[in-house]
Amino acid sequence: MKISRSVERILKTIYVILGAGALTPIILIAIVSVSSDGSMLSRGYSFLPDSYSLDAYRYMIDHRAYIGHSFLLSIILTLCGTVLSLTLISTMAYVMSHRDFRYGKLYTALILIPMFFSGGLAATYAVNVQLYGLKDTFWTLLLPEACSGWYILVMRTYFRQSIPEETVGAARMDGASTLRIFTDIVLPMSKPIMVTVGLLKALNYWNSWYYAMLYISSNRKDLFPLQYVLYSLQKDVEFMANADAISGAVMADPPSESFRMAVTVLLILPVIFISPLFRKLSVRVEK
Amino acid sequence: MKLTGNTSGSVLKSRDRSLVAISLPTIMWYLAFCYLPMFGMVIAFKRYRMVPGRGFIYSLFRGSEWVGIDNFRFLFLNPQMSLVIRNTIFYNLVFLLLDIVLPIGLSVGLSLISSNRFRAVSQAVSLLPYFLSWVVVSSLTYAFLSTDRGLINHALAHIGITPIAWYRTPAVWPWILILTHLWKSVGYFMVLYLSYISSIDKSLYDSAMMDGAATSQMIRYITLPHLKGIASVMVILSLGHILSTDFGLFYQVTRDSGSILSATETVDVYIYRALINNSDYGFSAAAGLLQNGIGCVLLLIVNYILNRMDPDNGLV
Numbered sequence: 001m002k003i004s005r006s007v008e009r010i011l012k013t014i015y016v017i018l019g020a021g022a023l024t025p026i027i028l029i030a031i032v033s034v035s036s037d038g039s040m041l042s043r044g045y046s047f048l049p050d051s052y053s054l055d056a057y058r059y060m061i062d063h064r065a066y067i068g069h070s071f072l073l074s075i076i077l078t079l080c081g082t083v084l085s086l087t088l089i090s091t092m093a094y095v096m097s098h099r100d101f102r103y104g105k106l107y108t109a110l111i112l113i114p115m116f117f118s119g120g121l122a123a124t125y126a127v128n129v130q131l132y133g134l135k136d137t138f139w140t141l142l143l144p145e146a147c148s149g150w151y152i153l154v155m156r157t158y159f160r161q162s163i164p165e166e167t168v169g170a171a172r173m174d175g176a177s178t179l180r181i182f183t184d185i186v187l188p189m190s191k192p193i194m195v196t197v198g199l200l201k202a203l204n205y206w207n208s209w210y211y212a213m214l215y216i217s218s219n220r221k222d223l224f225p226l227q228y229v230l231y232s233l234q235k236d237v238e239f240m241a242n243a244d245a246i247s248g249a250v251m252a253d254p255p256s257e258s259f260r261m262a263v264t265v266l267l268i269l270p271v272i273f274i275s276p277l278f279r280k281l282s283v284r285v286e287k
Numbered sequence: 288m289k290l291t292g293n294t295s296g297s298v299l300k301s302r303d304r305s306l307v308a309i310s311l312p313t314i315m316w317y318l319a320f321c322y323l324p325m326f327g328m329v330i331a332f333k334r335y336r337m338v339p340g341r342g343f344i345y346s347l348f349r350g351s352e353w354v355g356i357d358n359f360r361f362l363f364l365n366p367q368m369s370l371v372i373r374n375t376i377f378y379n380l381v382f383l384l385l386d387i388v389l390p391i392g393l394s395v396g397l398s399l400i401s402s403n404r405f406r407a408v409s410q411a412v413s414l415l416p417y418f419l420s421w422v423v424v425s426s427l428t429y430a431f432l433s434t435d436r437g438l439i440n441h442a443l444a445h446i447g448i449t450p451i452a453w454y455r456t457p458a459v460w461p462w463i464l465i466l467t468h469l470w471k472s473v474g475y476f477m478v479l480y481l482s483y484i485s486s487i488d489k490s491l492y493d494s495a496m497m498d499g500a501a502t503s504q505m506i507r508y509i510t511l512p513h514l515k516g517i518a519s520v521m522v523i524l525s526l527g528h529i530l531s532t533d534f535g536l537f538y539q540v541t542r543d544s545g546s547i548l549s550a551t552e553t554v555d556v557y558i559y560r561a562l563i564n565n566s567d568y569g570f571s572a573a574a575g576l577l578q579n580g581i582g583c584v585l586l587l588i589v590n591y592i593l594n595r596m597d598p599d600n601g602l603v
Contacts, residue, residue, distance in 0.1 A: 001492055001502050003399050011396050012405065018393075019412040022474060025427040026415070028438065032430060044441035045430040092313040095306045102303045107310070110317055116527050117583050119324030120575020121558050122568045126335070127324045130343035147316050178305035207420035210534070214563075231422045234429070234542065257436070264426040268419060275418045276411035278478070 026268060033057075033261035040257050056258035060266075066221070067229070067263070074206060074226040077141055081205035086198050088147045090190075093155035094182045097163075111149040125214065140215040141225060145204060151197050158193040159186060199274055206270060230263045331358055331572035358573035367557070368574075375530055375553040377461075378537075382468055383525040387518055389469065390476035395510055397477065398484045399502070410481065413474025421535025428467060428540055454542060457550035464551065467540050468533075476521075480514060487513050519593050527586030530554050530578040554578050 003011075028047060032040070033056055035049035043050060060067050096107050118124070124144075134140035163186055171181050187194070212228035224232065233256075329347065334357075338350035362368055397406055416424075431438045432453040440450035453459060487509065495505050532553040541551045554574065562571040 001399060001496075001505055003502055008400060011400055015393075015397060015400075015405070015409045019409060022412050022416050022470065025430065025470075028430050029427055040436055044436035045433065045438050046441065047438075088313045088316055091309050095310040098302075098306060100299070101306055102299075103307070110314070114317065114321035116586055117325070117579050118321065118575075119327050120331075120572055120579060121555075122562050122571035122575055123327030123330055124320075124324040125562060126330060126343060126347075126568060127327045130337060130346065131323070132319070143316075144320055147313060147320075152313075178302050179309060182309065203418050207418070207423075209420060209422045209539075227420050227422045230426060231539070234422075234426065260426065261430070264423055267423050271418045272415065275415045278414055278418075 029261050029264050029268070033258050033265045035258055037257060053258070056262035059259055060262055067226075069222065070224050070226045070229045071266070073223070077138075077208070077225055078202050078205040081142055081146065082198050082202045084142065084146050085148070085151075085201040085204075086194060089151050089155060089197060089201075090187070090194065091182070092147075092152050093159055094186055096152065096156045097159035099160070111152055115149045128215065135215050136217055136220050136223060137215075138223065141208065141211050141223070144211055145208065148201075151200070155190075155193055155197060158190060162193075163189055196278070199277060203271065203274060206267075226263070226267060230260070230267060233260050233263065328572060328576055330568050331576045332356070333569060335568040335572075354569070358569040359577070361570060362573050362577065367552075370549065371552050371554055371557045372530065374550070375532055378464065378532060378553065379525065379529050381465055383522065385465070385469060386472065386476055386525075387521060389473055390480050391511075391514060391518065393473065393477045394480035394484055395506055397481060398510075410474075410478050414478055415474070416471045417475035419471070421533075421539040424467065424471060424535075425539040425542060428463070429542070432463070454544045455546045457547045460541065460547050460550040464536060464540065468536060471536075480517065483514055483517050484510060515597075523586060523589050523593065526589045527582050529585055530581055532556075534559065 028045065031047055031049065032045045034052050034054060035046070036051045036053035036055070039046070039049035039051050092107075092111070095101060096104065098104070101107070119127070128134045128140065128144065134143070167185060167189075168181055171185055176184070207227060208225060209227035209231050212223070212225055213231065216223045216228070218232075327347070330351075332353060332355060333347065333351040334354045335347065335351045338346040341350065397409055400406055419427075429437070432440075434440060434450060434452045434454065437453070439453070443450055451459070453463070491509050492505055495509060500508075532555050534555045537551055537553045537556050538559065541547060544551075555578075558571045558574045558578070561567045561574070
C-alpha cells in the first residue's frame with residue numbers, strides 16, 4: 001500500500017507524540033529519583049530539578065541488608081517461577097498437541113473452564129490459607145500463578161504447527177519413548193515459543209505483588225518481593241523507619257521521596273531491557 | 288503430531304498412558320488451584336466461620352451452618368452494591384470500546400509507514416508500559432497527581448490556579464483511570480492487531496492495486512475485514528468478564544483512597560475489601576459467584592450470537 005509523503009509525515013508525527021507520551025512518566029520518575037530533597041520541596045516532582053543528588057541510591061546501598069534481601073527474593077522468585085511455569089505449561093501443551101490423544105477433549109475443557117470461571121476470591125483465599133496452609137510461605141508467591149491456560153493453548157498450537165509429524169513418527173519407530181521425544185526432539189525445536197512464554201512468565205513473577213498483599217503478613221518482611229516493598233513504602237511512610245529498627249542501621253534523615261522513586265526505577269529497569277524482545281508478539285490460538 | 292495409520296492400537300494406548308503421566312503435575316495444579324476453590328464456593332451459601340483447631344473441610348461442612356440465599360439477599364439489599372456494579376459496567380464498556388477502536392486505528396496507521404526501523408521502535412516503545420506492574424504505575428501517576436509535590440499541581444500553581452487534591456476529588460477519577468488504562472494497554476493491543484495485519488497475504492494488496500484501488504479502499508475491504516475475527520474474540524472475552532476488573536488499576540492507582548470510592552470502586556475492590564477488612568467470607572463469596580456467573584452466561588450468549596452471524600467469529 002502506498003501513501004503520500006505528507007500523509008506519512010503526519011502519521012509519523014502522531015506515533016512520535018504517542019511514543020513520547022508512553023515514555024514521559026518513566027523519564028519523570030528517573031529524574032525525580034536523582035533529585036535532591038530540597039529541590040522537591042521547592043519545585044515538587046519536576047523534569048528540571050534545582051539540584052541533583054544520588055542520596056536515594058546511596059541510601060539504597062546503605063540499606064542493602066533490607067532492600068537487597070527483597071531484591072534477591074524477587075530474582076529467586078522470578079527464576080523459580082519461570083522454570084516451574086515452563087515445565088507445567090510445556091508438558092501439558094505437548095500432551096494436548098497430540099490430535100488423537102484419547103482424553104484430548106477432556107483436557108481442553110479442563111483448561112478452558114478456569115479461564116472463564118473461578119471460585120472467586122473468598123473461596124480461593126480460604127482454600128489456600130486454611131486447607132493448604134500457604135499463608136506466610138514462599139510457596140504462596142510461587143504456586144498460585146504458576147500455570148496459565150492461555151499459554152498452554154498458544155504453545156499447543158505452536159507444537160502442532162512447527163514440529164513435523166514425520167520427525168516424531170521416525171523417532172517413535174526407533175523406539176524413543178514419549179517423554180524422550182518431548183525432551184530430545186520437541187523442546188529443542190521450540191526455542192522461540194519457550195523463550196517468549198518464559199519471558200512473559202518471568203515478567204509476571206517480577207511484577208507480582210498481589211499474592212504478597214493477600215498472603216504475606218506485614219511482620220514477615222523477609223518474604224516481601226520488591227514490588228510489595230514499593231507498595232508498602234507508598235502505603236506507609238513509617239515503613240522504612242520500622243525496617244531500620246529491624247536491621248539496626250539507623251539513618252538520620254531518609255530521603256523518602258526520592259528513595260521511593262529509586263525503588264520504582266529499580267523495578268522498571270529489567271522491564272526496559274526485556275520488553276523490546278516482544279516485537280513479534282504473534283501469540284495466536286487456532287480454533 | 289498425528290501418528291501415522293500403521294501404528295497399532297496397543298502402542299497408542301501405552302503412548303496415551305505416558306501422556307497422562309507427563310501431564311500429571313499440571314493436572315494436579317489445576318485441581319488444587321482452580322477446581323478445589325470452585326467447590327469452596329459453597330461458602331456463598333453458608334455463614335462461614337473458621338473453627339479453631341480444625342481444618343478447612345471441617346469448618347466448612349461441620350462448623351458452618353447453611354443459610355440458603357441469605358448472603359445474596361444481603362448483597363442485593365446493600366445500597367453500595369448497585370453503585371459498585373454501575374461503576375464496573377461503565378468502566379468495562381468504555382474500555383471495551385476504546386480497546387478496539389484505538390488499537391485497530393493505530394495498528395492500521397503504523398502498518399502504512401514504510402520504514403521498518405520506525406515501526407520496530409514504535410512497537411517496542413508502546414509495549415513498555417504494558418509490562419510494568421500496577422504498583423509501579425501507581426508510583427508513576429503519583430508523581431503527577433500528588434497534592435503537594437505533583438507535577439500537575441506545581442504547573443497549576445505556576446499559572447495561578449489553586450492546586451487540586453486529586454486523591455480526594457471523585458469527579459476526575461473516571462478520566463484518570465481511563466487515561467491510565469489506555470497508557471498501559473493501547474500499545475499491547477496495537478502490537479497484537481499489527482501481528483494479524485502482517486499475516487495478511489501481500490498478493491491481495493498487489494492485485495487490488497493492479498485494479499486501481501485506493502489505499503483507503505484497501506484498508507476498508509482487505510485489512511479491516513481481516514481483523515474482524517480477533518476483534519470479535521476480544522468482545523467475547525471482555526463481555527465474559529463484564530463484572531470483573533483489573534484489580535491493580537482500581538486499587539493501586541487510586542491508592543485505596545477512601546474519599547474517591549464512589550467513582551472508583553469496582554466489584555473486585557469491593558469483594559477484596561469485604562474479605563480483608565471485614566473477614567466477611569459468605570458475603571464475598573456470594574458477590575464472587577454473582578460476578579462469575581453473570582460473566583459466564585453473557586460469554587455463552589455473545590459467543591452464540593457471533594457464531595450465528597459468522598462461524599469464524601466465535602471463540603469456542
